Amino acid sequence: MSAVLQNLIDQPYKHGFVTDIESDVVPKGLNESVIRSISARKNEPEWLLEFRLTAYRHWLTMTEPTWPNVTYPPIDFQDISYYSAPKPKKKLASMDEVDPELLRTFEKLGVPMHEQAALAGVAVDVIFDSVSVTTTYKKKLADVGVIFCSFSEAVHEHPELIRKYLGSVVPAGDNFYAALNSAVFTDGSFCFIPKGVKCPMELSTYFRINTQESGQFERTLIVAEEGASVSYLEGCTAPQFDTNQLHAAVVELVALDRASIKYSTVQNWYAGDENGVGGIYNFVTKRGLCQGVDSKISWTQVETGSAITWKYPSCVLLGDNSVGEFYSVALTNHLQQADTGTKMVHIGKNTRSTIISKGISAGRSNNSYRGLVKIAASAHGARNFSQCDSMLIGDRCSASTFPYIQVQNNGAKVEHEATTSKIGEDQLFYFASRGIDPEEAVSMIINGFVKDVFTQLPMEFAVEAGRLLGLKLEGSVG
Amino acid sequence: MSESTGKVLLDVRNLSATVAGVQILKGIDFTVRAGEVHAIMGPNGSGKSTFSKVLAGHPSYEVTGGEVEFDGQDLLALPAEVRARAGFFLSFQYPVEVPGVANSQFLRLAYNTVMGGRGREELDPLEFDDYVREKLQLLEMDPAFLERSVNTGFSGGEKKRNEILQMALLEPTLAFLDETDSGLDIDALRIVAHGVNSLRASGNAIVLVTHYQRLLNYIVPDFVHVMDGGRLVKTGGKELALELEARGYDWIGREAA
Numbered sequence: 001m002s003a004v005l006q007n008l009i010d011q012p013y014k015h016g017f018v019t020d021i022e023s024d025v026v027p028k029g030l031n032e033s034v035i036r037s038i039s040a041r042k043n044e045p046e047w048l049l050e051f052r053l054t055a056y057r058h059w060l061t062m063t064e065p066t067w068p069n070v071t072y073p074p075i076d077f078q079d080i081s082y083y084s085a086p087k088p089k090k091k092l093a094s095m096d097e098v099d100p101e102l103l104r105t106f107e108k109l110g111v112p113m114h115e116q117a118a119l120a121g122v123a124v125d126v127i128f129d130s131v132s133v134t135t136t137y138k139k140k141l142a143d144v145g146v147i148f149c150s151f152s153e154a155v156h157e158h159p160e161l162i163r164k165y166l167g168s169v170v171p172a173g174d175n176f177y178a179a180l181n182s183a184v185f186t187d188g189s190f191c192f193i194p195k196g197v198k199c200p201m202e203l204s205t206y207f208r209i210n211t212q213e214s215g216q217f218e219r220t221l222i223v224a225e226e227g228a229s230v231s232y233l234e235g236c237t238a239p240q241f242d243t244n245q246l247h248a249a250v251v252e253l254v255a256l257d258r259a260s261i262k263y264s265t266v267q268n269w270y271a272g273d274e275n276g277v278g279g280i281y282n283f284v285t286k287r288g289l290c291q292g293v294d295s296k297i298s299w300t301q302v303e304t305g306s307a308i309t310w311k312y313p314s315c316v317l318l319g320d321n322s323v324g325e326f327y328s329v330a331l332t333n334h335l336q337q338a339d340t341g342t343k344m345v346h347i348g349k350n351t352r353s354t355i356i357s358k359g360i361s362a363g364r365s366n367n368s369y370r371g372l373v374k375i376a377a378s379a380h381g382a383r384n385f386s387q388c389d390s391m392l393i394g395d396r397c398s399a400s401t402f403p404y405i406q407v408q409n410n411g412a413k414v415e416h417e418a419t420t421s422k423i424g425e426d427q428l429f430y431f432a433s434r435g436i437d438p439e440e441a442v443s444m445i446i447n448g449f450v451k452d453v454f455t456q457l458p459m460e461f462a463v464e465a466g467r468l469l470g471l472k473l474e475g476s477v478g
Numbered sequence: 479m480s481e482s483t484g485k486v487l488l489d490v491r492n493l494s495a496t497v498a499g500v501q502i503l504k505g506i507d508f509t510v511r512a513g514e515v516h517a518i519m520g521p522n523g524s525g526k527s528t529f530s531k532v533l534a535g536h537p538s539y540e541v542t543g544g545e546v547e548f549d550g551q552d553l554l555a556l557p558a559e560v561r562a563r564a565g566f567f568l569s570f571q572y573p574v575e576v577p578g579v580a581n582s583q584f585l586r587l588a589y590n591t592v593m594g595g596r597g598r599e600e601l602d603p604l605e606f607d608d609y610v611r612e613k614l615q616l617l618e619m620d621p622a623f624l625e626r627s628v629n630t631g632f633s634g635g636e637k638k639r640n641e642i643l644q645m646a647l648l649e650p651t652l653a654f655l656d657e658t659d660s661g662l663d664i665d666a667l668r669i670v671a672h673g674v675n676s677l678r679a680s681g682n683a684i685v686l687v688t689h690y691q692r693l694l695n696y697i698v699p700d701f702v703h704v705m706d707g708g709r710l711v712k713t714g715g716k717e718l719a720l721e722l723e724a725r726g727y728d729w730i731g732r733e734a735a
């Protein structure tokens with residue numbers, strides 16, 4: 001049977017190809033002059049250069065975290081090129097003007113951009129490597145006052161908002177990778193929902209890493225003002241090659257009084273081959289601040305790619321009655337490693353948080369859940385519920401759970417449940433004895449396992465995510 | 479013993495098998511014809527469940543000798559799921575729990591795979607719901623079992639009823655019922671036995687593994703076999719079961735010696 005399971009999980013990466021677009025690459029290495037050069041290329045104001053330099057100087061004093069339950073060879077930060085952008089011939093006004101090579105790339109991914117944007121009613125801010133190539137649906141959003149644009153554009157057009165909120169949730173020196181990102185980030189997305197506005201459509205960004213050996217340092221900032229709400233989707237795939245790529249994104253969310261932000265991710269970056277060669281190092285800092293009363297931030301992630309995932313989308317529940325949610329499916333296969341989870345920091349009164357984490361390990365992979373629930377002394381009436389389930393496929397993978405609970409308020413209620421299960425031979429035989437082949441059996445069991453998380457995804461994303469899990473676990477039965 | 483006239487459905491010749499390197503089945507000869515009911519009895523650990531799993535194609539059990547023909551096909555050459563589609567059904571002594579998978583979903587996939595393969599129209603969730611409810615009535619099962627995860631947290635008796643529900647859905651040519659009676663209360667035994675009887679037809683056959691006569695009062699066997707040490711050591715008519723109930727198994731060993 002292990003041969004059957006083996007075949008099921010040995011599916012080659014289907015999104016592995018490199019698009020041949022002329023790139024503008026900064027020489028490898030990191031120092032103040034590289035940072036000045038990035039800032040100058042992007043024509044940035046002085047205050048932003050200062051932000052970068054402060055972060056860089058802070059970063060120099062920091063060391064890489066070693067506490068995650070992952071292993072990898074040391075990263076040579078001087079051997080990375082910190083800026084790469086496709087050279088657009090001119091400013092693009094519509095999708096028709098997008099480089100046909102780029103469009104073909106999206107087609108191969110099964111994402112016919114223009115159609116998808118139109119049909120699904122989704123505004124897509126296309127990030128290709130590090131620079132936004134085009135932005136659609138801008139006008140419709142502008143009509144209700146929603147700003148959705150590339151980060152660089154926002155720096156020039158809405159400097160007061162960027163200045164106010166950049167680094168307000170994840171300070172430049174927050175952690176090693178956040179500091180690195182703050183020093184060298186190239187682009188990303190900015191999203192602003194003004195007071196009382198319910199964003200009329202789901203906002204979506206497809207990230208894609210393209211240039212070999214160029215780190216990706218995305219920066220995303222989403223601000224929902226009083227009574228505003230938005231649902232934001234992020235999805236990624238990357239081409240296949242042998243050298244590890246460092247990705248250190250920072251995502252900051254700010255929710256003011258009664259605002260709500262729903263942030264969904266499907267991540268399918270190149271994970272390396274079945275021997276662990278290549279693949280993306282995904283070291284991401286994602287944090288949301290429920291600043292206002294009755295505000296809500298909800299993270300949903302489906303993590304299936306990357307050689308290493310190190311990521312803890314978190315919520316700081318400052319406003320009274322604010323709500324934080326984390327729904328996660330993390331699938332690892334072959335030699336993938338994931339150390340992912342969340343932090344829920346309760347500060348305001350009657351704050352509530354929910355954590356549902358589903359880890360699936362196959363092959364020889366290693367999948368860890370790491371979560372912190374912290375209830376401050378001020379958080380009277382705070383409540384947390386955590387459910388962390390692990391599923392093992394085969395005998396050579398592992399799963400670990402590291403829950404940290406710190407309660408400084410006696411009235412708080414914290415519940416933690418954890419289970420580990422295994423798709424075993426007897427389960428597959430039971431399905432087989434009813435005519436169901438192992439592939440379908442695994443898919444049905446996995447779908448059942450992730451159901452509580454998938455129901456949190458926007459409909460069209462749930463379909464895509466289901467397809468992705470299937471892709472990762474399907475194969476010929478031998 | 480009744481006259482044997484139906485066509486041969488299952489023909490097992492000198493079957494031996496190991497699990498984890500241990501020889502459990504040591505040369506079994508066993509023939510089942512259409513329309514027949516066979517009971518297999520025998521002490522704990524004698525190999526009855528092993529026999530059922532070898533026939534159903536469990537990958538942990540290695541066939542080390544012998545042949546099995548089922549409905550004209552070489553059964554041992556087929557993977558487990560194909561055996562099921564070909565009309566072989568096993569009701570498990572210990573049905574497996576599958577948390578997170580709704581029973582209705584599981585049953586529908588099994589139905590569509592097996593019956594769809596036999597040319598029956600595949601049913602969508604609504605059509606299947608109507609269809610399965612009829613079968614639930616036959617077994618006097620609460621429709622709530624459809625929404626629960628497969629066998630998860632079911633009582634022993636509920637699991638057995640769920641097995642027979644699957645038999646009713648998949649309409650097997652040969653049903654191997656491994657201790658379906660154990661765990662059933664007195665009323666449930668009658669209901670389930672009635673359900674099984676209603677599925678009997680001239681073209682199919684049933685093999686029952688049981689330790690007690692009470693099931694055989696409802697489903698009357700044409701043949702009773704005794705398994706011991708991985709062999710069928712004695713075969714008789716339905717009266718053999720009564721004799722075993724009265725005398726135990728010891729005398730068979732002495733008689734054979």
Ligand SMILES: Nc1ncnc2c1ncn2[C@@H]1O[C@H](COP(=O)(O)OP(=O)(O)OP(=O)(O)O)[C@@H](O)[C@H]1O
Pocket residue numbers: 497498500502520521522523524525526527528529538571
């Ligand atoms: N996976 C296994 N590894 C080792 N031994 C096994 C395994 N499966 C079965 N056996 C052994 O094979 C023998 C036959 O077991 P089996 O379950 O077929 O008996 P049975 O006749 O069905 O008994 P019961 O009446 O108690 O159900 C037992 O001694 C059992 O311990």
Ligand SMILES: [Mg+2]
Pocket residue numbers: 526527528571656657
């Ligand atoms: Mg048994």
